[in-house]
Amino acid sequence: MDLDTDTESPMLHPAPTSTRKLKQYCAAISVSLGALCAGTCLAWSSPALAQLSVTANSTESFHLTDSQGAAVGGMIAIGALISAIPAGFLADKFGRKNVIFALSLTFLLNWILIIFAQNVTTLIIGRIFAGIGTGAICVVGPIYIGEIAEKSTRGVLGALINMFLCSGILLTCVFGSFTTWRVLSMILGTVPVIFGGSFLFMPETPVYLVKAKNLEKAEKTLIEFRRSNHDINTELKEIQREVEASQQNAASIRDVFTSKANRRAFMSVVAVLAFQQLCGVNAVVFYTVPIFQAAGSSLRPDLVGIIIGLVQVLSAYVSLLVIEKANRKFYLMLSSVGMLLFLTALGMYFHLKSLNVDISHLSFLPIGSAVMFMVSFSFGYGPIPWLLMGELFAPEIKGVGNGFAIATNWSCAFLVTYFFPIIKSGLGAHVAFYICAGINALATVYVGFVVPETRGKTLLDIQQILNK
Template sequence: MLIAGRVFAGIGTGAICVVGPMYIGEIAESSIRGILGAFINMFLCSGILLTCIFGSFTSWRILSIILAVMPIIFGGSFIFMPETPVYLVKKNNLGGAERSLIGFRGTNYDVQTELKDIQKEIEDSQQKSVSIKDVFTSKANRRAFMSVVAVLAFQQLCGVNAVVFYTVPIFQAAGSSLAPNVAGIVIALVQVLSSYVSILIIEKANRKFYLVLSSVGMMLFLTALGMYFHLKRLNVDISHLGFIPIGSAVMFMISFSIGYGPIPWLLMGELFAPEVKGIGSGFAITTNWSCAFLVTYFFPIINSSLGAHISFYICAAIMAIATLYVCLIVPETRGTTLLEIQKILNK
């Protein structure tokens, strides 16, 4: 039953991770698109926190019933949400697209200019084929594909799940007497709070700035965790350094949440042209969860055979690569319309 439930949950989560950023990218004005996109990560973290809290004092069955209520509420409420203007223009429903824009922008907003931009973008995209081959033959599509798939891969290869899984040993190594479930709640709470902060600041600076800040921060704190467990493996007296594992784990989560938590989802909704959003987003999400599986599978194997410090060192090295990759490959999208983003990708 757990395996069957996980399969259906995986299908639903995968679909939401594709369509959610796409929906937000198509309804949001460029000035607030980053803020709305950052909500995805905050609510993901909030779900983890609630699961940790309820799971600490309920059974599997009660926890499953509680969590089953959430998609019911979502499905019931989202019925009343309008389709995106981009989708309606694709269906040649210009009247519906205009009403949708007015609903999202307000009656005092002149929607005609934005509606014409959407029409132009859709007309251009409909003249192009949408095979997987064409994703790589177009310069804009190829650069978008390389950027989105890479940052979503780095989002998992940074080892965020590994740090979560290793929360209890990290707290134990620091001499903490916290119960395992309390330690999990503490880390989840840090994620939620830092994700909320990211919503407040995400439009204050460029996307690339936050990605680089995030990857550099994670690299440093993963290295600190690796060094701590390395010294411990060498039987060095580190009793006076108990603050390092907890502090590093907390700062790692904060670093993750201000950059690699929200921004990859945001870029997925921003960078792909309409004609390749389905193919590109599907491949990006598949890559993301495949990397999550690899980290989950290999982390305990490396821990038991080579030591936890090697795992943290590997993740730190990946973050060093991510820093260079973002600086050289990923385009900046802050404050630009979806049509302008495609022009940037073609340069």
Template sequence: MVTETLLVKTEGLVFVFQLQSVHFVAGTFMSWTSPALPLLQANNSVPYITSEEGSWIGSLLNLGAFIGAIPAGILADHIGRRTTLCGLAVPFFVSWLMIAFCSSALELYVGRIVGGMAVGAVSVVAPMYISELADSKVRGALGTFFQLQITVGILFGYLVGMVGDHRVLAFILSVLPVVYFVSFIWMPESPVYLLSKDKLNEAKRSLQWFRGSKYDIEDEMVRMVESSGDSQKRKGGLGELLSNPVTRKAFTIALGLMTFQQLSGINAVIFYTGQIFDLAGSSIPSTTACIIIGVVQVIATYVSTLLVDRAGRRILLLISDSVMALCLGVLGAYFHLLNNNYDTSDVSWVPIVSVATFIVVFSLGFGPIPWIMLGELFPANVKGIASAVAAAFSWILSFAVTKAFQNMTSSLGEDITFWVFTGICVIGTIFVFFMVPETKGKDLNEIQEDLSGKPSNVELKMVESDDGLKTEKIIFHLPD
């Protein structure tokens, strides 16, 4: 169903695949630590990595993503979304080569930071590109398709980890950025970006390509030109973002969603999946458990593509965060029993079920939707700076959680650590309920009206004529 809808609105699945591939590459960086760290901590490993060095290797990707996210939105506003995304293949490739040829922990640190910078830039620019070219009816599904590719990349990283040592793993994964670059370089630029540079004819050709040669783009092009003109009348930048009440509220929502996404502990769970199962004494080998979790995450994210434009963003966020809180609470209770020497052999299945369910509901809601909404909430004149700051904020939080996870479990215990994350998910559910509007099927003007609290001055109303025919009547309301 979703695929058929996308085929109507684009030239086909070729486009979907091309842009997905960059998220696939990013996903492999996120899961690399799970198979690689045990290999690097083996006695015969060169280099040999200690547990403390391993925690830095796991978390420095997020620090690099923070660094890369900051200039990414600004760069995309200057040279274009497509050009920026193409250029990111270079740091992806260089990062894997540095990891493959490393002989010390320091070289691994630098390689992870370089790769992280590209991951952070992707998290900013790709949602901008998607939101500017997708029809509002399939925008959510298209955005979730790319989150799906991140999870496929994570699973691929788990599977490749079974092939050989960390060098073989890095060499195999270094091929992916090359494939991405070759497949993506011929893609058109965003029509919204082209309009911002007064390239009307190029914008028309771009939109026609994305919608298909037989699709009538005239009405959509008119709305896009009007929206672009309104945005260009207002000076962009951080000042406009914070001084305008509507964009300030959108920015608050974006930062809130990013905060509760990262402080849920998701990256700690993904990066240290194997260690969590080892600590829990699960009967399932950690490598097998990681692959099971990866498969579950892919399936759940695919289900999200079917729901996000039907159920809506807000309801999925509420279900996601509340069930995540329940899963983390149960996981904390299991570790509490384990740490107090209770016999947990009859419930050894609890960790994998809790973690799997946690990842399922995260993938349905709080995984893809904050990034989708980041591309939906802001007008073009502030979208670059807003996306860059929100994404950078997300990644620095991710770095803090990933780096602190092992220290938290050592000082507080696994039970208290997971209960802290439980409390954060509860607060996140309350935040969504009171602050986050529904953006499903709405264009930018409608979303901005929702944020401002002012009703639209245009209403479509069904009226019946004397001969019994029903027609739509456009009613204009004059402002008070």
């Protein structure tokens, strides 16, 4: 099978560059603070709902029933679905910078509502705002980074989103292990302040400025990002050609499916974002405590969460160091094969346990498989989908395309969240792990045949490849 018809080999040496990259890194880190906000919102419900439960022995002014807790936890997905598609349109109309800065206010409003909440309704409203910010930053963040980064740094900068998302989850697990939910919310409320304050000083992307016909400012922005020793004129003309070519087509939903390049980009990005959720990462996270207990561990659940979060952050950091050492498809396929193997190991362990087979000599297997699964995820399906969002879509469909991709991502997250407990209780956890292993096998084949390679290529080069 042709694993990579669009590039020379799975392993490529990065092209040397003389440009200064500090401004690019500063802008990418500032945007990724939005992903940090998203990570804190995603993880908040775990420590908070445990304290707010009607069974919790606490002095809170109000408590939540199981159904109310499920509503508070699930509202973030509803908010994300609400914002995912409109976020792209808004970024095209008002600019990437304006929309991203507005998201810092959305995250801040979430924490203000939660900190002063006296009933479940206020918590739900706050969580909807958290979801709106989370869904939108996952759309606009990759667009911004993809449009400010030069091709030699686009992989590393794009992977920052995943690392900051994991860091937000870890941060929440750490502080949530020894603070009350209100104090935790106050601490996490400082993150969007830092996010918004830092992003005020970041420029708009040159691609958007060219689309807005502000060539003078686009040139100044390129000089700011690349410095004067870079061939600004050549890159600016390349951006103009890309934008002019894209503007010849109508930016409609229909156009996503009628153009060959857009259709292939859509099929690639949406599928990879779906596989990111269906690969089983949430299944492993949901079952982490039983996995550790099966190995004879007596650690508290919050410590187990911290351990898994730490593994994710460390793996995400290492992936930053190596992500430009090989092609995107290589990491995606390596990731899915690794997850397939370790999910199969987990499934076999719990399958044998359900059959009352003596597996005491395999007590190392569940924890080892869970940890290596998270490592495999963090090297491929953690960061790469966010990179492809910023690389594959043409400018005229980037907003709607990324919106649909994120909506698909959150829909799949909901499906896993909803069906995993049902499958686990009805058929056994091993069946759920086997299903996810099968999905990873499908993902490996799909990426090999359908997804194009983007590493080391300009955005214009990528569009030409998609049209072949």
